[in-house]
Amino acid sequence: MSQADMGNYEASLGQYGADEWSDALVASMKLGGVDNLFFFAGSEIAFWQ
Numbered sequence: 720m721s722q723a724d725m726g727n728y729e730a731s732l733g734q735y736g737a738d739e740w741s742d743a744l745v746a747s748m749k750l751g752g753v754d755n756l757f758f759f760a761g762s763e764i765a766f767w768q
Contacts, residue, residue, distance in 0.1 A: 735750070
């Protein structure tokens with residue numbers, strides 16, 4: 720399997736601080752364009768609470 724050339728990709732691009740890993744997860748989704756999360760059952764939302 721070959722790896723694509725990333726060009727001038729900088730790994731440290733866009734570092735944002737967070738107090739907990741959950742804050743970092745939610746911030747990364749927001750920065751990635753995720754505006755809404757939909758849940759079908761109560762057991763699915765337990766992870767996010």
